Amino acid sequence: LEQTYGEVNQLGGVFVNGRPLPNAIRLRIVELAQLGIRPCDISRQLRVSHGCVSKILARYNETGSILPGAIGGSKPRVTTPNVVKHIRDYKQGDPGIFAWEIRDRLLADGVCDKYNVPSVSSISRILRNKIGNLSQPSPYDSTKQPPPQPTLPYNHIYQYPYPNPMASSGTKMGHHPGVPVTAGHVSIPRSWPSAHSVSNILGIRAFMEQTEGSAYPPKMEDWPSVNRTAFHPAQAVNGIDKAAMEADIKYPQVTSSTGDFLRFCCRCNSTFPLFSAPASPISRVVKEIESKRSLESNGGRGLISVSTPVTP
DNA sequence: GACGTGACGGTTGAC
DNA sequence: TCGTCAACCGTCACG
Numbered sequence: 001l002e003q004t005y006g007e008v009n010q011l012g013g014v015f016v017n018g019r020p021l022p023n024a025i026r027l028r029i030v031e032l033a034q035l036g037i038r039p040c041d042i043s044r045q046l047r048v049s050h051g052c053v054s055k056i057l058a059r060y061n062e063t064g065s066i067l068p069g070a071i072g073g074s075k076p077r078v079t080t081p082n083v084v085k086h087i088r089d090y091k092q093g094d095p096g097i098f099a100w101e102i103r104d105r106l107l108a109d110g111v112c113d114k115y116n117v118p119s120v121s122s123i124s125r126i127l128r129n130k131i132g133n134l135s136q137p138s139p140y141d142s143t144k145q146p147p148p149q150p151t152l153p154y155n156h157i158y159q160y161p162y163p164n165p166m167a168s169s170g171t172k173m174g175h176h177p178g179v180p181v182t183a184g185h186v187s188i189p190r191s192w193p194s195a196h197s198v199s200n201i202l203g204i205r206a207f208m209e210q211t212e213g214s215a216y217p218p219k220m221e222d223w224p225s226v227n228r229t230a231f232h233p234a235q236a237v238n239g240i241d242k243a244a245m246e247a248d249i250k251y252p253q254v255t256s257s258t259g260d261f262l263r264f265c266c267r268c269n270s271t272f273p274l275f276s277a278p279a280s281p282i283s284r285v286v287k288e289i290e291s292k293r294s295l296e297s298n299g300g301r302g303l304i305s306v307s308t309p310v311t312p
Numbered sequence: 313g314a315c316g317t318g319a320c321g322g323t324t325g326a327c
Numbered sequence: 328t329c330g331t332c333a334a335c336c337g338t339c340a341c342g
Binding site for chain 1: 317
């Protein structure tokens with residue numbers, strides 16, 4: 001069981017097969033691209049395969065979202081209670097009606113569209129199994145409440161399942177650990193070093209520790225594939241070297257004297273309030289994550305603050 | 313060398 | 328409870 005998580009790709013980056021990259025890294029990929037850094041350089045810096053970088057950027061350009069798609073699950077059922085109810089109504093109104101006629105009527109009446117109309121065989125099955133005896137009350141009787149529908153649509157946003165030690169425990173999906181949420185805004189806890197490597201300029205440090213909780217469970221250090229013999233301690237993991245990660249803990253996010261979060265801009269060599277930054281695709285992405293999380297965090301419960309104000 | 317693409321092995325969650 | 332299925336994932340190799 002312990003030998004399940006963590007593999008090292010050709011670039012030395014760590015990934016979990018079958019699982020999406022942490023949102024922080026996805027965000028960083030987009031962010032670097034926005035800054036004009038070539039995908040191949042992003043790939044090397046973050047130690048993410050160029051195919052993945054290409055995929056994430058393509059998705060971002062197409063959808064505007066950095067988030068991975070919905071993994072798992074099944075297609076939405078077409079035989080919803082409402083559809084079954086209509087089929088029963090049609091059958092009651094005309095006991096000799098054919099399944100294909102029901103299908104046509106479902107379309108004609110606007111109950112279904114061409115994408116979700118049940119097949120003739122499905123209708124036949126419904127007629128056989130659910131409406132076989134019209135004298136029997138149906139579980140979907142109009143006098144009853146229909147069964148609860150899924151809260152989320154089929155293509156809901158993928159919930160990053162990695163445990164977050166700072167997130168409230170108890171619910172598996174209750175709180176998205178990808179980006180910390182405060183009551184009215186999102187912070188991107190990071191420090192903005194002055195060193196001029198791409199990684200350091202852009203503050204690629206301790207992402208997994210800070211913005212994703214611990215990016216992969218249980219702890220990256222415990223990943224069997226992050227082999228300490230093959231992986232030098234000082235070597236970067238997804239562009240995050242260990243020393244920097246440790247340093248990030250020592251030097252938390254810059255805040256102003258008022259406690260506002262400040263972001264260091266390497267371009268203008270100054271800081272600016274993180275939350276008053278001009279709207280950008282990145283801030284939009286952050287807002288996207290925030291809004292998704294807000295919907296799923298049960299009214300804001302489990303809010304965390306991962307940034308520690310710097311005391312002078 | 314950079315990049316798009318598809319195969320591949322893997323995970324996930326509804327049914 | 329468990330297996331199946333179809334969605335997704337990132338890596339890798341190829342062109």
